[in-house]
Amino acid sequence: MSLVIENLSFHYGGREVLHEISFAAEVGELLAILGPNGVGKTTLFKCVMGLERPCAGRILADGTDLSALSPRARAHRVALIPQVHPLSFRYSVFDMVLMGTSHQLSSFAVPGERERAAARAALERVNVAHLSERPFDRLSGGEQQLVFVARALAQQARILLMDEPTASLDYGNRLRVLGAARDLARDGYTVLLSTHDPQHALWFADRALALHQGRILALGAPREVVTADLLCRLYGRKIALVDTPQGPVVVPEEAG
Amino acid sequence: MPSEKKTRRALLWLGFVLLILFLLSFSLGRYGVPPRQVVKILGTRFCELFAGRGALPRSWTKEMETVVINIRLPRIVMACLVGCALSAAGTAFQGVFHNPMASPDILGASSGAAFGAALAILLGASTRMITLSAFGFGLLTVGLVMLVAHRAPGARLINLILAGIILSSLFNAGTSYIKLVADPSNQLPQITYWLMGSLSGTRLPDVPLAFLPMGLGLVPLFLLRWQLNLLSLGENEAKALGVNTSRVRLVLLLSATLITAASVSFSGMIGWVGLVVPHLCRKLLGSDHRYLMPGSFLCGAAFLLLVDNVSRNLLAVEIPIGILTALIGAPFFLYLITRKEEKL
Numbered sequence: 318m319s320l321v322i323e324n325l326s327f328h329y330g331g332r333e334v335l336h337e338i339s340f341a342a343e344v345g346e347l348l349a350i351l352g353p354n355g356v357g358k359t360t361l362f363k364c365v366m367g368l369e370r371p372c373a374g375r376i377l378a379d380g381t382d383l384s385a386l387s388p389r390a391r392a393h394r395v396a397l398i399p400q401v402h403p404l405s406f407r408y409s410v411f412d413m414v415l416m417g418t419s420h421q422l423s424s425f426a427v428p429g430e431r432e433r434a435a436a437r438a439a440l441e442r443v444n445v446a447h448l449s450e451r452p453f454d455r456l457s458g459g460e461q462q463l464v465f466v467a468r469a470l471a472q473q474a475r476i477l478l479m480d481e482p483t484a485s486l487d488y489g490n491r492l493r494v495l496g497a498a499r500d501l502a503r504d505g506y507t508v509l510l511s512t513h514d515p516q517h518a519l520w521f522a523d524r525a526l527a528l529h530q531g532r533i534l535a536l537g538a539p540r541e542v543v544t545a546d547l548l549c550r551l552y553g554r555k556i557a558l559v560d561t562p563q564g565p566v567v568v569p570e571e572a573g
Numbered sequence: 574m575p576s577e578k579k580t581r582r583a584l585l586w587l588g589f590v591l592l593i594l595f596l597l598s599f600s601l602g603r604y605g606v607p608p609r610q611v612v613k614i615l616g617t618r619f620c621e622l623f624a625g626r627g628a629l630p631r632s633w634t635k636e637m638e639t640v641v642i643n644i645r646l647p648r649i650v651m652a653c654l655v656g657c658a659l660s661a662a663g664t665a666f667q668g669v670f671h672n673p674m675a676s677p678d679i680l681g682a683s684s685g686a687a688f689g690a691a692l693a694i695l696l697g698a699s700t701r702m703i704t705l706s707a708f709g710f711g712l713l714t715v716g717l718v719m720l721v722a723h724r725a726p727g728a729r730l731i732n733l734i735l736a737g738i739i740l741s742s743l744f745n746a747g748t749s750y751i752k753l754v755a756d757p758s759n760q761l762p763q764i765t766y767w768l769m770g771s772l773s774g775t776r777l778p779d780v781p782l783a784f785l786p787m788g789l790g791l792v793p794l795f796l797l798r799w800q801l802n803l804l805s806l807g808e809n810e811a812k813a814l815g816v817n818t819s820r821v822r823l824v825l826l827l828s829a830t831l832i833t834a835a836s837v838s839f840s841g842m843i844g845w846v847g848l849v850v851p852h853l854c855r856k857l858l859g860s861d862h863r864y865l866m867p868g869s870f871l872c873g874a875a876f877l878l879l880v881d882n883v884s885r886n887l888l889a890v891e892i893p894i895g896i897l898t899a900l901i902g903a904p905f906f907l908y909l910i911t912r913k914e915e916k917l
Contacts, residue, residue: 366813392815399810405671406805406860416803420815425796427863450576472814 656877
């Protein structure tokens with residue numbers, strides 16, 4: 318399922334956060350979204366999820382305008398993989414994933430065997446089935462993030478939004494989560510992933526999109542987008558790119 | 574984590590405990606009725622109601638039947654209903670506000686009901702009118718809270734809590750003023766006693782009257798128990814998972830308010846049940862509302878029935894149940910929170 322954003326604008330209390338953003342994410346691609354803090358990455362995701370109402374513009378999933386849909390119909394198409402965050406109550410990993418199936422149930426129903434099967438399959442797919450019975454809050458950050466991925470898969474939506482999924486993870490878990498995101502794109506999901514690390518875009522993304530002051534600064538193949546010049550404009554630091562046999566590596570000036 | 578099978582078994586046990594406690598409660602009291610007679614009297618009454626004739630020859634005295642059916646039955650059923658309602662409301666509020674410290678009076682239902690009752694007593698109204706006035710003011714207060722929260726900008730949940738605090742204190746001030754001007758020889762003690770909470774005034778005709786609002790509130794709470802899981806993750810996440818959060822939350826809050834107001838108007842202010850019982854149930858059954866909600870129904874009913882039995886049997890003079898729930902609830906809660914163990 319493709320995701321098309323057309324002339325999306327968003328104001329927050331008089332401040333323009335997004336200004337006539339237009340781009341399309343295709344089926345089977347991992348699109349990395351880069352940009353400094355407060356540039357509107359999260360706002361963009363919130364607009365797609367219907368958590369914020371854009372001031373202008375359209376958001377289309379395979380031609381259907383998402384803003385016209387109920388939360389239930391939207392959840393059928395788009396799944397959000399949030400950052401790891403603390404919860405007030407303790408749920409098992411299995412129940413967490415099972416919650417992803419809720420939009421397929423009537424409001425008064427509880428999940429049945431069909432939903433359980435979907436949850437089990439999703440857990441298998443991200444290789445965290447062995448965690449099923451564990452309390453979710455006792456998992457490591459990386460495991461929690463993977464469980465959120467499993468929940469999005471149980472949701473059976475074809476567009477996945479990952480809002481800085483690696484923000485609070487250690488190095489190994491970052492690679493694990495990003496690898497999982499890339500695998501999902503290979504399997505035909507449309508994955509949008511925001512990240513603070515331009516290197517992630519170079520390593521894992523099919524395309525990269527750079528947001529700056531509410532506008533798209535660059536969009537294209539990661540190697541074309543992530544340049545020394547662009548990184549300098551985005552983050553206000555002097556950053557070099559060093560070519561290696563495995564591709565370019567981001568080296569900040571501070572590294573010496 | 575307890576497996577689902579274990580949780581289901583624990584739920585069954587809770588039901589069993591409640592049933593035994595329910596039957597035993599008829600035998601407790603100054604006029605002793607043996608448990609076997611209780612079962613026979615209740616069974617016969619049940620058969621008369623549904624089959625039109627008694628199942629057993631009468632082996633009990635007229636007094637026994639009067640005590641069981643007219644005096645103890647209404648009170649026992651009301652204790653179960655009120656306990657069930659308060660703890661279910663507590664569970665619902667805690668889930669909706671994703672805050673384990675929320676209790677049924679968070680939106681001001683109890684303060685409003687207390688004001689309504691005090692006002693009715695001041696005006697010399699009948700018992701039935703006092704109940705109705707309490708119920709009406711309880712609903713009115715929550716209605717106002719929701720209206721204020723709806724009009725205020727910013728985060729809806731925080732606004733609800735703030736509006737609840739503000740209107741509660743307004744109505745509490747009103748209640749205090751009524752106490753000040755009430756006749757100290759009869760009205761003031763009546764108000765004070767009402768505020769302490771008691772089930773001693775329950776009469777047989779009250780029971781079907783209480784069933785209506787309780788049922789109207791408890792059924793949606795039970796049906797929406799899975800949605801409550803999702804809501805407890807937070808507004809945005811629930812919405813992203815396809816929940817129509819504002820609608821589901823409204824239904825849950827209205828249902829919880831309805832049963833809280835009904836409880837308070839029939840039994841006065843009974844604190845602690847709505848806070849302690851959901852926590853106890855989380856310890857027993859886990860946080861999954863699919864089991865937690867029915868568990869709160871059963872556990873709340875059993876808890877209040879137990880406390881009411883103590884209230885009417887411990888001393889020659891009845892102790893208001895509101896005092897006892899705090900007396901038993903507070904130390905128990907202290908134990909729960911100081912025990913070094915897993916989080917709730």
